[in-house]
Structure formats: structure tokens, C-alpha cells
Amino acid sequence: MSYLLNTQEDEIQMLKSIGIKNIEDLFAHIPESVRMKRLLDIPAPMSEMELTRHVGRLAASNLNADNAVCFLGGGSYDHFIPAVVDTISGRSEFYTAYTPYQAEASQGSLQAFFEFQTLIAQLSGMDISNASLYEAGSALGEAILMAMSLTGRSAKVLVADTVHPEYKLSFSTFLANLEPKIETVASKNGKVCLKDLESKLDEGTCCFIIQHPNFFGNLEDVDEIARLVHSKGALFVSTYDPISLGILKTPGDYGCDIAVAEGQCLGNPMNFGGPYLGLLSCREEFVRKIPGRLVGQTVDRNGKRCWVLTLQTREQHIRREKATSNICTNQGLFALRAAVYLAALGPKGLQETAELCFRKAHFAAELLCKIPGVTLKFNQPFFKEFTLELPCPASHIIHSLADDGFLAGLDLARWFDGMKNSILIAVTEKRTRSEIERFAAAFAAAVENSKSKGKNASYKS
Amino acid sequence: MSYLLNTQEDEIQMLKSIGIKNIEDLFAHIPESVRMKRLLDIPAPMSEMELTRHVGRLAASNLNADNAVCFLGGGSYDHFIPAVVDTISGRSEFYTAYTPYQAEASQGSLQAFFEFQTLIAQLSGMDISNASLYEAGSALGEAILMAMSLTGRSAKVLVADTVHPEYKLSFSTFLANLEPKIETVASKNGKVCLKDLESKLDEGTCCFIIQHPNFFGNLEDVDEIARLVHSKGALFVSTYDPISLGILKTPGDYGCDIAVAEGQCLGNPMNFGGPYLGLLSCREEFVRKIPGRLVGQTVDRNGKRCWVLTLQTREQHIRREKATSNICTNQGLFALRAAVYLAALGPKGLQETAELCFRKAHFAAELLCKIPGVTLKFNQPFFKEFTLELPCPASHIIHSLADDGFLAGLDLARWFDGMKNSILIAVTEKRTRSEIERFAAAFAAAVENSKSKGKNASYKS
Amino acid sequence: MDKNQSTGLLFEISHKGRRCHQLPECDVPFPESSKSMDSKYLSKANLGLPEIAESDLIRHYTNLSTRNMSIDTNFYPLGSCTMKYNPKRHERLSALSGMAHVHPLQEDSTCQGMLEIMWEMQNFLGEIAGLDGVSLQPAAGAHGELTALLVAAAYFRHRKEKRTKVLIPDSAHGTNPASAAIAGFDTVTIKSNSEGKVDMDDLIPKITNETAVFMITNPNTLGLFDEQIVKITDLIHKAGGLVYLDGANMNAILGITRPGDFGADMMHYNVHKTFTGPHGAGGPGSGPIAVRKQLVPFLPSPIVVKTNHGYHLDYNRPQSIGRVRSFFGNTGILLRGYFYIRTLGAEGLRKVSEHAVLNANYLLSKIKDHFDVPHSRGCMHEFVASARNLRKDKKISAMDIGKRLLDHGYHAPTVYFPLVVPEAMMMEPTETESKETLDHFAETLIKIKNEDAELLHHAPHTLEISRPDEVKAAKEPVLRWKAK
Amino acid sequence: MDKNQSTGLLFEISHKGRRCHQLPECDVPFPESSKSMDSKYLSKANLGLPEIAESDLIRHYTNLSTRNMSIDTNFYPLGSCTMKYNPKRHERLSALSGMAHVHPLQEDSTCQGMLEIMWEMQNFLGEIAGLDGVSLQPAAGAHGELTALLVAAAYFRHRKEKRTKVLIPDSAHGTNPASAAIAGFDTVTIKSNSEGKVDMDDLIPKITNETAVFMITNPNTLGLFDEQIVKITDLIHKAGGLVYLDGANMNAILGITRPGDFGADMMHYNVHKTFTGPHGAGGPGSGPIAVRKQLVPFLPSPIVVKTNHGYHLDYNRPQSIGRVRSFFGNTGILLRGYFYIRTLGAEGLRKVSEHAVLNANYLLSKIKDHFDVPHSRGCMHEFVASARNLRKDKKISAMDIGKRLLDHGYHAPTVYFPLVVPEAMMMEPTETESKETLDHFAETLIKIKNEDAELLHHAPHTLEISRPDEVKAAKEPVLRWKAK
Numbered sequence A, B: 001m002s003y004l005l006n007t008q009e010d011e012i013q014m015l016k017s018i019g020i021k022n023i024e025d026l027f028a029h030i031p032e033s034v035r036m037k038r039l040l041d042i043p044a045p046m047s048e049m050e051l052t053r054h055v056g057r058l059a060a061s062n063l064n065a066d067n068a069v070c071f072l073g074g075g076s077y078d079h080f081i082p083a084v085v086d087t088i089s090g091r092s093e094f095y096t097a098y099t100p101y102q103a104e105a106s107q108g109s110l111q112a113f114f115e116f117q118t119l120i121a122q123l124s125g126m127d128i129s130n131a132s133l134y135e136a137g138s139a140l141g142e143a144i145l146m147a148m149s150l151t152g153r154s155a156k157v158l159v160a161d162t163v164h165p166e167y168k169l170s171f172s173t174f175l176a177n178l179e180p181k182i183e184t185v186a187s188k189n190g191k192v193c194l195k196d197l198e199s200k201l202d203e204g205t206c207c208f209i210i211q212h213p214n215f216f217g218n219l220e221d222v223d224e225i226a227r228l229v230h231s232k233g234a235l236f237v238s239t240y241d242p243i244s245l246g247i248l249k250t251p252g253d254y255g256c257d258i259a260v261a262e263g264q265c266l267g268n269p270m271n272f273g274g275p276y277l278g279l280l281s282c283r284e285e286f287v288r289k290i291p292g293r294l295v296g297q298t299v300d301r302n303g304k305r306c307w308v309l310t311l312q313t314r315e316q317h318i319r320r321e322k323a324t325s326n327i328c329t330n331q332g333l334f335a336l337r338a339a340v341y342l343a344a345l346g347p348k349g350l351q352e353t354a355e356l357c358f359r360k361a362h363f364a365a366e367l368l369c370k371i372p373g374v375t376l377k378f379n380q381p382f383f384k385e386f387t388l389e390l391p392c393p394a395s396h397i398i399h400s401l402a403d404d405g406f407l408a409g410l411d412l413a414r415w416f417d418g419m420k421n422s423i424l425i426a427v428t429e430k431r432t433r434s435e436i437e438r439f440a441a442a443f444a445a446a447v448e449n450s451k452s453k454g455k456n457a458s459y460k461s
Numbered sequence C, D: 001m002d003k004n005q006s007t008g009l010l011f012e013i014s015h016k017g018r019r020c021h022q023l024p025e026c027d028v029p030f031p032e033s034s035k036s037m038d039s040k041y042l043s044k045a046n047l048g049l050p051e052i053a054e055s056d057l058i059r060h061y062t063n064l065s066t067r068n069m070s071i072d073t074n075f076y077p078l079g080s081c082t083m084k085y086n087p088k089r090h091e092r093l094s095a096l097s098g099m100a101h102v103h104p105l106q107e108d109s110t111c112q113g114m115l116e117i118m119w120e121m122q123n124f125l126g127e128i129a130g131l132d133g134v135s136l137q138p139a140a141g142a143h144g145e146l147t148a149l150l151v152a153a154a155y156f157r158h159r160k161e162k163r164t165k166v167l168i169p170d171s172a173h174g175t176n177p178a179s180a181a182i183a184g185f186d187t188v189t190i191k192s193n194s195e196g197k198v199d200m201d202d203l204i205p206k207i208t209n210e211t212a213v214f215m216i217t218n219p220n221t222l223g224l225f226d227e228q229i230v231k232i233t234d235l236i237h238k239a240g241g242l243v244y245l246d247g248a249n250m251n252a253i254l255g256i257t258r259p260g261d262f263g264a265d266m267m268h269y270n271v272h273k274t275f276t277g278p279h280g281a282g283g284p285g286s287g288p289i290a291v292r293k294q295l296v297p298f299l300p301s302p303i304v305v306k307t308n309h310g311y312h313l314d315y316n317r318p319q320s321i322g323r324v325r326s327f328f329g330n331t332g333i334l335l336r337g338y339f340y341i342r343t344l345g346a347e348g349l350r351k352v353s354e355h356a357v358l359n360a361n362y363l364l365s366k367i368k369d370h371f372d373v374p375h376s377r378g379c380m381h382e383f384v385a386s387a388r389n390l391r392k393d394k395k396i397s398a399m400d401i402g403k404r405l406l407d408h409g410y411h412a413p414t415v416y417f418p419l420v421v422p423e424a425m426m427m428e429p430t431e432t433e434s435k436e437t438l439d440h441f442a443e444t445l446i447k448i449k450n451e452d453a454e455l456l457h458h459a460p461h462t463l464e465i466s467r468p469d470e471v472k473a474a475k476e477p478v479l480r481w482k483a484k
């Protein structure tokens, strides 16, 4: 198998034109000592028919949101993806183009990204957005760099311990060799402890990072937090759930300075973790510190409106080590998908989606809490995700529900010792009443079962 | 749910411009007596999410060539469809365009159809091809009309009884109210009985229709047949399997006058029977009698090569009752798919595909014939399909193999009494050795089982 | 962003030795038996198929595609063709393995989901038609016409009535007379009156005891609903004939009035028009027919029936005309029609027609002071303007206007049909276009009308090609590429 | 066939009350608890998202798409970007439910198929690199650079070595210094010599006991394989430093030579280049890294391991730097890379590089008598021509030539990079283009060179737009649409 075009006859003519005898001569200047004397150890080639069969078999072996009912969230969600999103992102001219360096030959993508920037700014209630970053975790890293250079403070970064653990791990690694130390603000009953925040905020603090709704599903006291953070001249960085903005107020509404989000939920498949879509929007005055690509409007020679990549003096290919970020390839196609998704939903669609998530999540929570020994871990307002305390290890429930065809939720013991019996459950607009009811029934059975098991044998999960 | 664009505000303005009060007024001239006073009795509307769930459930309930292993043929085959075929036929500009009446705005499709006509002519070894007909059965009807007007004979149409029964039924209905009577030429050991053919051919015979490889999978004595048919001045109409031409000689090679085929196997899914693709190609001199669309090459005002629909004086919209055919909408998109398929395979690909079919079919036949009581019904050379004689009703085997995840083959009792124990089995290039071996094993078990059952209870299928 | 690259013919860009689709090694031993194939059967020469690599193949067709106008890129007011939007969810769902890869000859028990859909579809189409029985078998509208006429012939044969004539208005689509001829009938043309409707004075004397079928398109090809319909159908019925409705224009009357209710005994649907099957640059379509009770026994076989053992295909129909094609029908298009009907529901279907008619009347209101529209009263989902005066005054033809519209990114209306209107321009906006689009289109039409005639004669000026030489194409037909 | 229709901004074609995606009625009772949501959390104003119907949405984007050049429509010799053909089977297979809809936090036991692929992918990339450990986590090349440098920093920290400097050739891509800075290192620039390779006289004195990493792109951004590489890596190793290979140019050396074998200790891949992930007009990419044994413990977590209970994600890696992003990685692009590698096999991969280099050298041979190519000796998969003389003689810049190429349906080469060549035009044809395409491209280039300078200054002349005013864009940035 190969995708080559040139045949042996072509090869001969081409070598002649080049003035060499055989293909090996092309590599003559590579030191003999480091040239490979054998073939790579890679399995034999496969025709399309064989590959299709092989991959089909592997795919069939994975539980997924189509062959199972998904209540698993924690930053990646099974929202419905309208067919139009796939149709449009499937246009060759969009997905087989490179970054739009040649504006004249890229107006399609440039306009689409300009629309994306506008949509994200509108959605988040901020002034401006960039053209995408990798995903939420690294985007928070970029936001912190931004905050440092904006505030000139580099001593301390504060983060709520209700932020997604993987986000925290990501930006901590990101900052590992830079000045600021990262301090965690404790939580109380599943949300930021304002006292602890107040005590930790100081003149050296460049920013405070929250997630809202937070990792456990709870809503934070965003207004109070904004007040506290700003009172110390720090920047307020909030990580939001784009879908939640169908009913919740925007980061802009509550005084956020840099808004970050995971855009997967906007028409992008869960893809076992990627590609995803890092969203970053902020105040207009931060424009020259913003990381990543920016598309700007201008006019051509004839005064016709058009779009170009702009403010590139921020970027690595011009600024090199002084760039605001090292990002080059970003998430173009997924930004396009998110734009199509938001345009397809429109204001009413987003609101209805958010309301369905909200109502179904609360319906599910009520049903599940009817199970003896199962309670909401925090009594806080939540949106589409909530944490349950179980009378048994979450891992038991998750394993046994997998056999029943459910992706049951997230075992919090993965990151939090002492949360062995806590499970995080997400409910999207896709879940029907009957799915939720079947889920609750299977859940109850699993709890029963595990408790009884628990009595005699006390095996490790 | 609706796909309407105009809102109530729009409606009001539009009604004003029209000069009426409300939408009902638009229908005022429809006699009150025949206006509907109620809503249609149609189920409640469904959102995309609901429809997707509903259709997904129904689809999952169907056995198909993806979730089962397909040995079922009889005119519709599970050949592999390369991804490029779907990608190209998925281009909006191809599948959401109408018949290319406006050549200037349709050069894409027109060139693609011109290429299709060339490909089918090349493939079948004939001079020219039209731009597609519905499917093979009705295409044979069109071929007969053609033959009648070409030969000026309308007394008799001869057809081999080894032609697909549904094709025969189709063109018989087609000709029901026209002059010619249709006579069947008997078969001997699974192929045309030349004696019977000779005896039935006469000066009133306009054409003789065969299928090669024939319905039972066997190859016909095409050269002898051609000689006989032409000796009586009749036309030789042959129905071929396009895939078989990777190794078998073409209708053109064996002196066929009008070549017809089912083009489903050329990159088109089985679709529970349609849309399919009727192929018709013939000698150059028949051009003004050919049914259906024809794309021709010409030049534009500036002498640039281009393509148009041509010889439309044959067609219904000009000729009305005198047209060569009543066809209007044909199978454009599937002709495109077939063209892409043939171009993707190329000469080697088609040959390799045919060889794989041939070898795997023969391998399967040998394995199956090792089962006690199972034999080849005809000892004739065959291509990818063959008929087995079983020691039990085919229907039993088919039912029980369905439970094992096989589409086992075709119960010939469906059309031929006295063939209760005969099954027609097709093997395409997609079938792997292990699938064939598992099939043979399951087949053996089913035969065993059915025989023993047969002994005590002799239930009807 | 096509620049004439990779759009030579496949055969011209073919290059010896290139491959796209490649196949696996054969994994079965070379069977004894297969040796036995006599060389007399085997192919002689190379088939001369092109040899092209995957990347070039994709570039070839992707660039070709951009030389088409289409619904997804342009407003396409092609009269009589109902070029409405094709929902993308239909493409996604009809591609599911459980839909696309079901074999037509599977046992009923293994495809209950498919049969359920087809059974429901039969009922939906019967209900919308106001008729009693449905066959989903015909592959397109013309095929439906022929099938229904064959049903009528069988019905009369069964009744031992010798009826040989089919009456067809002069405004009818060409497929009507063509279908009648193949069905073995003689056609009799009925004139249109000054209003573009059936001329009763011409019709009445032509109704005789030889009259088999009267084929009417209603709304007719002028986009007018012929309110004489009840009277007409009565007359035909009294004379013992049957009335056929050409359903190409059903988009105007869904849930508003039903053919069965106004006297039609048989009809076809164009699922690819009314129920939005993509047109695929010329098909596939689907042309199911609905008929009145007395004709049901004669419908093609099989038909889907529901029993308490589930759904199955009923072949046991002794009076059936048989088959008009192999296998079930153009299922893939029927599926899209089913998805559409289930998406819209009864209200939605009615709104389709309300807005199809609203849009046509609105467009008419915008242009009627500028273009001559001979039969504008009672316009339904489309109307036919005429360039006859423009032709007289400025030598501007309907074709000129159509071609010039292309320069503005609009597909041309249907021109020179129906034949009863000179210089006809038949415009059908459909319900899936916005007021803004119609406003811009109307402005453009009016602008064009006032453009210099020369400019129009040579239009289009901005497309891939200028006007093709159709005469040359027909005089010296070149229907295929030939190796030099 | 786009005619400027429906390509106003989404916000300009928005129309109050229009809908595209509509949702079902809520099927659950209004829950008690939900009432308890305090209004202080709830949104105030309308978000101002556009309101567009499905048909207009599709038309908008379909028409927009035709304003792009792309691999599927045009030859795209954009140097350093490896714009090779993206096989369609990859799109089909990565869209399977069992691939696209797998949740990243599922239990390992429920996604063994996915883990098997990722485990194999780790091994493939290790083998191709000649290195010992692989992390699939980085989202793109730059992310891979940063990740590897963080690994290096952790390694030195672990060894209690204070090494603060990263040496980078002046021909390096901008992401190298940018990544080094974020990883907390100081960058030291190394000059290129007259041959466009590392200037050893400049390098050697700059190697000190503070040297942490030497970052090299080899083949370098001039498309040259620096044969000093073994000597260089020895020197760095002797000084206790590590060598990083920027793998953007791996398309030139697959199976020919391995970074690990010529002394690199760390590298990143651009799966979206070398292993043909579609570029998506700017991503997504995937930038996995491979490292030498001593660095493996510091790689990000998790890593896929195979045990006799199947595959699982190993998080238990105490020395790991942690995560560089949430979740596993850009799996969707890794899948495409896996499909590609499985399709080609060892021979196929080697042939990719052989033909990538063959094509570049062939193109070079066609134009080198017409264009000045400062460093043509030992050209690999790409080369850099210079318009400096044209600029002097005819005032024709690299940009002018690039823009003019667009008029001929070719995407421009990479211009003004690398910085070490004035008026640089970096051309990378890749292996998925034919000799014919390269011939036509070369002819066109030569033709353009001899065109009138004025014509070139104002090129392109045939595209959607003429040259944009970039200065205005940066001076008065307009980064979003605003309601008037």
C-alpha cells in the first residue's frame, strides 16, 4: 500500500533530471554510520479493506456513547451533535487547508474564525476572543502567563481546589520552571471558601482561578469572588461550561477578566480526550498580551472587506523567545465546528439545551437519592453535573453498571483520597426519562449488591 | 419542527405585498368542498435528537452486511466500497444539484457523466453508453423497446430462463400491453439449452436476452448464442455482472448488441434494493434509439471544450408520446459513484477484485460440498455465485444461520417450485478465509440439525 | 478554489501504473475447481480503465464539483422541480449500516425495522393522497406514471373493458404522454383555455367509452389549481374512466386538499421533490403511487403488510400486475422521505405547502409589474412568466434571462416549459428560501430586464464556460472519450 | 459555484425568530430541587447569538469553503508544513462510534481497543525515532517541544544540575525559542554557516556546563541534512547536555535514519504533517514526543502499558512531570497517524521519505537554473529558493511570486522563512504529488519570473480578494463583529 504517484518509469526520468543514478544517492550525504541498515519494525501493510476490518473490530470492542448510555462527564460530555456540524467540517476545503497564511486563498477559514471569535466573545460576555487554544488545561496555563505580564505580579497564583484536577495538573506542569508558586484555595461544602481566599490573596497574587460550575458540579459565589479578587488588584480567571451559559450568567456578567473554557461540548465528539478546543476570551485592553492566533478584519486593495491573521508580532514566528505563547498549530477545525454548533443552536437552542440538561440532571439526582444510602454530597445549586455520596465504593458501581451498558460516572477516588465512595454524574440533554429511570434502577441494584458483597468479603477495588 | 425560514413578521409583510389578509386566502380558489377540514393523520413531529434515536433503534434491529457476514447475492452484492466513493458523492454540489439542464452551471456533473458513459462503454466493450437507467430489470424493458424499433420486429421476445426472475417479471410487466409475446428459452443443467433456443428463434424474434454469469451463477455459451441469434437477424441482449469483467470477456467481445447490467456492485450500497443503477450500452449505430439521458461533448462560444445534455429529440420532454423512453429523473448520483468506483479500482483493481471473488467463491464451494449431502447443483463453470443442492429445505438453513450472524444465501424456492432444497450463494472479495470457514462449519451444523429434525417432525418452512 | 487543475478527463490524467484502491493478497488456497475455467470465457484485452492515484482522483472530482450550481450553494428556482433544502440529518441517518447495508432479499424476520418504516411510509402516502393503496416500487415519477397506467390497463382488462385512450392536457409534462404510449394507450391531447386550465369545451367531446384515463397535473404546470377538477373527475368517472394525478406539484397542497378527495383515482409522488430526496444532478428519485380501493389488487408486488407476527412482504397478490423493477424500490430515497415526514408531522407538512405557496405568490407580487405573467390568478407554489414581449421589443429571450441569472449566482428558472406559454420562465422558489433571498432575486430579475440585450445574448460571462454549441453536440455526437 | 451569496457574516444574515437546531420537549417533570436555583446565578441579557435557518447555515458555510485553497483542490507546496494528501479512509474510520464517542475517563477495561491502538502507536513512534519512551499527550509540535524541555528540566533537577541554557540555531522555527522560554530556559542563538548548517566555530565555544539542551531541526529548515550531527551530538553529550530534535521534517528520513541513532535524546513528531493528520486550516495537530531511556521516568502521565490483564493507563509514575494537558491527547489525530502507519508498513514508510526527497530534488532540478537557491547541495524533502536577485533587478519579492502563484491555482510556498535566507521561498512538494504536477508548477514559476513586475506587485488578480491591508488590520485591530 502506498499513496505515491510516481512510477518506476517516472522515477528514472526524475533521477536523470536530477543527475543521479538511484534513489539511495539522494541520501548519500547522511553519514553511513547512522543510516538504517534494516527495515523499521512495523507490522505489514494493510489494504483499505483489511484496515477497515481491523479498525472496525477494535472500535466494536470499546464501550461508547452510542452503544452505552453515558452519564460520565468531568470535562468531556455526551452532548448531541447536529448533522450540520459534521457536514460542514467535512468540507475538504476546510479540513485539508493549512493555517491561513495566504489570506487571499483562505478567506473561507478566516471569515469562519472571525465569526468564531465573535461568537465566543458574545457567548462568554467578554470583549474579544482568540482563534482557539489546544484545550482547557493548557489554556489556563496561557491565561496565567497573560495575567503575570498584565499585572506584573509573578509571586503567586491562586487556584480553587474545586477546579478540575487535570486542569490544575496541566498548568502546574506548565509553570513548573517559572517564578510563581501555585497555592490552592480550600473549599467548603463543595465550593470556594471565601475566608480562605481572602486570607491568601495579597499584592503578589497575579490571579485567582475558579471553575464555574465547578468540578463537582456546584455553582460558585462568583460575585463575591470577583469583588475579593479585584480588591487586591489580582485578575479573575474563570473556567466556564459553554453550555451552561444558556441559563447562567456569563463570565462577563460577573466581572471575570480572562474567561477560559473547554469547547468540546460545542459540537465536538469526546474522541477519547482529544482533539478538544481551548477557549480564551478577555477584556479588550488585554489584546496585545493574548496568546494564539487572532483574525482581524481589514480591506483589500479595492476596499473590499476581508480578513487576515493579525497582531502576529505577539507570536513565536516573529517574537521567538519573547512571544506571548509558543502556540502555532491550534485547533482550527474544532473552532469551526464550535462556531457551526453555536450558529445552529442560536440563542433559543442554547437556552433549551441548557434547560434540558438542568432539568434532567435534577430529575436524575432526585431519583438516585431515593436509593437507600445514596445522597448528594454537597447541598449546593448545580447545573448538569452533581456528586453523590454512596454507601459503597464508586468503583464497584461503575464496574457493574458498565456490564449493564452504562457509563455510570466518575470515580472521584481517582484524584481525591477520602472520596472512595463519591461519584460524579453528568446528565446531558440527550438522556431520556426512560434512560434515567433504567439507570436509577440499575444503580440501585448495584448498590444493593455491593453492600451485601461488602458485608462478607471486603475486597479492594 | 420545520425547515421554514419566514417568521410571522415576514409573513405579515409578504401577505401585504401580495395584497391578501392571511395565508388561507392563498387557497381560496380551491373548492371549499375538497379542502381538508382536519389535520393529516401523521405522527407528531420529531426533533433531530428524537429522530436520530428512533431511526437508530430501527436500524439496529436490521441484520445487515456490517453486523452479519453476507453470502447473499442474487443481483445485489456486498462488495467493498472505498471511502473515496462516499467522500466524492457526499459533495453538496453533486448531490444537491438538479439534472444538468443549464450546462454552464453544471459542467461538474456533465463532465462526470461523460466520463461515466466512457467508463461503461470501455467496461462493457461496447461503443456507447447512456447516462444511466433506474436498475437492471426496467433497463431490460428499455432494451427490448430499443430492439423492437431497431429490428422492426415486434412479434416475439426470447428470454433465457436463467435470467434473474425479478428482471423477467419487470420487463414482462413493462411489455404487458405492447405487441410482443415473451417466450422463455429452456435451460439444460443450469444454462441456456442451445437446441431450444435454435428452435424458438425465428424471423419474428426481435431479441434474445441472457444473463452472463447467469442467475444461478453459471457461465453461458455466449459465443454460440451470439452466432445463433445473429443468424436469425435478432439482437443479442446480454445482462452482465460488471465486476466479472475483471476476468471475463466483455459483451463487446462476444458480439452482444445491447449490454445491460445492474450497477449496484460498482460502489453502491445494497440499500434494501435501491436506489440502484441501470447500465445500458450498445453499438454506435443505435445511438438515436437509445433511451435516457446522453451527455455529449461540444465547445462553447470561445471554442472551449465543454459538455451538454444532447440528442434530446429522443426524449419525452421534446418527443412526448413518440419518445424512445419515458425516463426523466434517472440515477445521476449513483452513476457518479460507479464512475468514481471504476476510476478508483482501475484495470488492476477490477481484475484483482474479480480474481478474489472467483477464488473465494470456489474455495467456499469446495468447503461446503464437503458437507454430507451438499453438492453443486450444476457442474458448470461459475464466477462468484453458485447453486447448492441441500439434503434439506434451504429455508431451514437460512433461518438458523441468521441466528449465527450469517446472511446465508438465497432460497430458490422463492421463485422455482421444485427448488425447495436449492440455495444460491454469493462470495465477494470482502469475505475472508476465516469467515468462509466459520460459515461452512455453521452450515454443516445447520444441515445436520435440519436433517435430524426432518426425520421426526416434517414441519413446513 | 479551482483553477482548471485536475479537470482534464479521467482518461487524460490517467498515468500507467498508478493505483488508488488496492486489494489484499488472496487468503485462500488456489482451488482445484477454479483451474477448470475454460479460457474461452476469459477477457482478452485490457479494459482501458484509467489509472489514477487517490490524491489525484479526489482533486479531480472535488474541483469538478465546484463547477456545479446546487441547492447548498445557490438559490435554485427551477420550476416544477421543487428544489427545496435537503436536510443533512437525512444523509447521516440513511447511511447507518442498518439502513444502507440491508440486502433486499433478506428474510423478513431479519429486517423488521426497515419493513416498519416502509409500512408506515405506505400509510403516510395513502393518507396524504386520500387514497387506499400504495406501492413504493417505482423508481421515479415517470416510472410511477407508467406503473399506474399499467395498473389501470390491468383493471380494465379485468373488467373486460376495451379502453384505449388516455386524455392529456397540452400543458402536461412530457413524461405523461410518453408513459401512456409505453403502457399501450393512444394519447389524446386536451387544450388549455385562456386561463391556462383545462378547456372544458375541448375536453367534454373527447370523453368517450374508449376513455381509459385522464391524466391531470393539479396544481398544473402553470402553477394553477384547476378548480374545475371536481367537475372533470365526475365527468370522467361517469364515462367509466379513471383519473390520474401527476403529483409533481404536491408541494402546493400537502394537508390542504387531497387528490383522492377531489376525484383522482391514481397518482404518483416525486419523493425527491415533495419530500426532499436530494436530486443528485439527475436522480435517484422515487415515484411511489397511491390508488383507489378498486385498483389496489392490481398494484405491483410485493407490498408491506403488518400481521401479528410483525411486518412482512406480501407477494401473494394474484391480480397484481407483477413487478416494474427488481427488488423493493428506491428505499434510500423513501427513507429520506420518511425522515422528512416524521420530522414535520401533520402541522409541519401543511406549513410546507402554505409557505411554498406564500413564497411563490410573494415573488410573483414583486415581479408582476415588470414581467408579463399570463396566468397569475390563483398562483400556487410556482408561476410561469413569459418573455414574449421582451422578445418582441428587445429581442431578449427567456433563455437570455435564464443565462444572465447565472452570472448573478442564481440558477435559471425552467425555460420553454410548459409549451403552452411562449418564452416561458417557470419559477418555483419553494418554502425553504427566505424573504430576503426572494427580494434580492426579484431585484436582480428586474435589473437584468433593463440590461443591454447584447450583454444578455452572450451571457453567462462569469462561469466556467460560455454558452455551449448545442447544435454541434447533436449534429456530430461525441458521447465518449476515445483514445487517440 | 459561489457568487458572493450568503457570505455576509453570520450576524448580518441573522434574522430574528429563525431556527436551525430544535430540541425536544422536556420529558421529565419539573423537579422540586431545580426551583431552588437562586436568580443571582441566572443570565441577564440575550447572548446575541445569530438566528439562522438550516438551509442558510449550510449555504453560508458551503460557499465560504469554496474561498479556500486546500490539498483536495490545489497543489500546496508550503515548506515546512508537509501538505501531503489526507486519505479519506482515515476520516471514515476515525468517525466510527467506537472511536469518536469514547469518553476519556472510561475504565480501561471498557476501551481496550482504543488502548491497544495507542499502545501500538507509542511503539511505532519509538521505533521510528530510535528512542525508548513515548508520550502521546502533546497537542501539537510546539506543545511537544515544551513538554520535552520540561522533561529535560525535571531530569536535570533530579540530577541536581543547574543548567539554564538552550542552544538554538538561527535557522530554527520560532516555536523552539518560544518553548524554551516558557520552559524557563535562557536561549542562546547559534549561527548558521555558509552552507546553511550549524556553524561549528560559533557552536563549540557556546557549549558549557550550563548547556541544558541543544535544539536542532534535522533535516533543517533549509531542507538540508546536517551531516555534522554526529559530531555535534557527541559534543553536547560530552558537555552533559541533551540534544532535542525538532521532528517537523521527519517526512524526509522515515526508515532512512533515526534521530536516536544520530544522537538525539528527545524529539517531537508532527503527526499532522508526517503522518498526514488533516491540517484543518490551523489544527488540530498532535505532537507526541519520544525520549531516551534516562528521560523516560519524567515523561507525562499517563502512558499506555500492556499487562497480562490487557492494556491500561499507567498513572503511577512518581518522577513524571505530570500532565501538559487534560485527558489523553489528540487521539483523533493519533488515530489517523496509526491508520497511516498500518496502511504503509515499514517499506511504505521508507518509500514516503524516498519519494518526498525525490520530488523535492526533481522540482529543484527544474527550477535551479532560473531561481537562486543558496543552499541546494544535499536538498532533502524541501528547499529554499531566494528572490533576492529578482528583488534587486526587478523589484519582484518572494511575496509577489507567492501571490502570483495563487492566480495559477497553486498555493504559495512558505515565504520569508527561514530568516537566514533573504526573500526566502521554501518549497515542499511532498511525496503525494505527481511528476506532471511538479512539471507544471515549475513551468509556472519560471513563467511568473518573467512576467511584468507591476502585474506581480498587484497579484493575485483572480481570487476572492486582492491583497489585504495588513497594516490597517494591526493598527486598528477589529477582532470581532459588533452590533451597530
Ligand SMILES: Cc1ncc(COP(=O)(O)O)c(C=O)c1O
Pocket: B327, B328, B329, C080, C081, C140, C141, C142, C143, C173, C175, C176, C217, C221, C246, C248, C249, C270, C285, C286, C287
Ligand atoms: C410535472 C412533472 N411530471 C412528471 C415528472 C417526472 O418525474 P421524474 O423526473 O421523477 O420521473 C416531472 C419531473 O421532472 C414533472 O415536473
Ligand SMILES: Cc1ncc(COP(=O)(O)O)c(C=O)c1O
Pocket: A327, A328, A329, D080, D081, D140, D141, D142, D143, D173, D175, D176, D217, D221, D246, D248, D249, D270, D285, D286, D287
Ligand atoms: C520546523 C517546525 N518546528 C515546529 C513547528 C510547530 O509545530 P506545530 O505547528 O504542530 O505546533 C513547525 C510547524 O509549524 C515547524 O515547521
